Amino acid sequence: MTNTSAGAKKWFFPDGYLPxxxxxxxxxxxxxxxxxxxxxxxxxxxxxxxxxxxEPIKDVELEIEGERDIHVRLDLFEQYGGVxxxxxxxxxxxxxxDVKVICQLSxxxxxxxNLSLFATxxxxxx
Numbered sequence: 001m002t003n004t005s006a007g008a009k010k011w012f013f014p015d016g017y018l019p020x021x022x023x024x025x026x027x028x029x030x031x032x033x034x035x036x037x038x039x040x041x042x043x044x045x046x047x048x049x050x051x052x053x054x055e056p057i058k059d060v061e062l063e064i065e066g067e068r069d070i071h072v073r074l075d076l077f078e079q080y081g082g083v084x085x086x087x088x089x090x091x092x093x094x095x096x097x098d099v100k101v102i103c104q105l106s107x108x109x110x111x112x113x114n115l116s117l118f119a120t121x122x123x124x125x126x
Contacts (some may be wrong), residue, residue: 002089005100006038006102007036007037007039007100007101007102007124008099008101008102008124008126009099009100009101009126010094010095010096010124011095011096011101011103011122011123011124012094012095012122012123013033013092013093013095013103013105013120013123014092014123015061015090015092015120016031016074016090016091016092017088017089017090017091017107018031018074018085018086018087018088018089018092019088019109020087020088021056021075021087022111029107029108029109029111030073030074030075030076030107030108031073031105031106031108032071032072032073032074032106032108033047033070033071033072033076033095033104033105034069034103035062035071035072035095035097035101035102035103036068036102036103037064037065037066037068037097037099037101038067038100038101038102039067039100039101040066041066041099042063042064042065042066042099043063043064043066043097043098043099044062044063044097044098045056045061045063045064045095045096045097045098045101046060046061046062046095046096046097047061047062047072047093047094048060048093048094048096049077049085049091049092049093050093050094051083051086051091051092052090057082057083057085059079060080060081060082061081062080062081064097064104071122076088093105093122093124100126103121103122103124104120104121104122105119105122106118106119106122109121
């Protein structure tokens with residue numbers, strides 16, 4: 001039986017940042033939002049991107065089937081119905097779902113030989 005009590009409906013990630021594209025042979029530097037829907041129900045998810053000096057990008061909507069997991073590459077945000085996110089510009093994310101989901105933000109920086117990767121679980125409510 002699927003545990004539908006896991007997760008939350010609102011997630012916040014205040015520290016987003018995309019560096020300029022690089023020529024790494026491994027992968028370009030990027031950030032990814034991973035969203036897992038442990039419920040048997042489809043999740044309707046809305047992503048909002050906030051900036052310190054411009055209006056937010058709103059109403060980017062995704063559907064995640066029940067018991068599925070998706071990975072949204074933020075350097076390819078326009079492929080998910082958004083617009084291209086600006087490079088070298090800090091941003092924050094709000095993710096709102098109609099069913100409880102579990103979210104994680106990861107950043108891979110391949111701009112130098114000392115590759116770095118980090119992942120964080122954001123702040124959640126409900």
